[in-house]
Amino acid sequence: MINHHLQAFGEGDAAAILEDCADDAVMIANDGTVLRGKQQLEQMVGEMLADFDDPGASFEMGQIVVEGDIAMITWTAETGSSVYELGSETYLIRDGKIVTHTITMKMSPK
Numbered sequence: 001m002i003n004h005h006l007q008a009f010g011e012g013d014a015a016a017i018l019e020d021c022a023d024d025a026v027m028i029a030n031d032g033t034v035l036r037g038k039q040q041l042e043q044m045v046g047e048m049l050a051d052f053d054d055p056g057a058s059f060e061m062g063q064i065v066v067e068g069d070i071a072m073i074t075w076t077a078e079t080g081s082s083v084y085e086l087g088s089e090t091y092l093i094r095d096g097k098i099v100t101h102t103i104t105m106k107m108s109p110k
Helices: 001-009 014-019 037-052
Strands: 019-027 034-036 060-068 070-078 082-094 095-110
Touching: 001 014, 001 037, 001 060, 001 070, 001 082, 014 019, 014 037, 019 060, 034 037
Parallel strands: 019 095
Antiparallel strands: 019 034, 060 070, 070 082, 082 095
């Protein structure tokens, strides 16, 4: 399931990303933002995909660790407007859907 989610992100497929999420999914970011449900997640997904929809954008996967219903990934990236020195995400997956997603990013604008 996590591979599908990452593939959807790489393809810029917002619908597939959101399909991986439970209707009442919760995302918590390191800046204290808490998003609840697909409607709130949809806006954030759109903003992230817009930032990465740059011909010069680069994304490098670090680790992918899956243990039971928990997955953790690390990554780095650079877009036209931002440098992501570190991204770290943890997913709690139940019944094939992401129910909880935490994300920490160390990002600097260019």
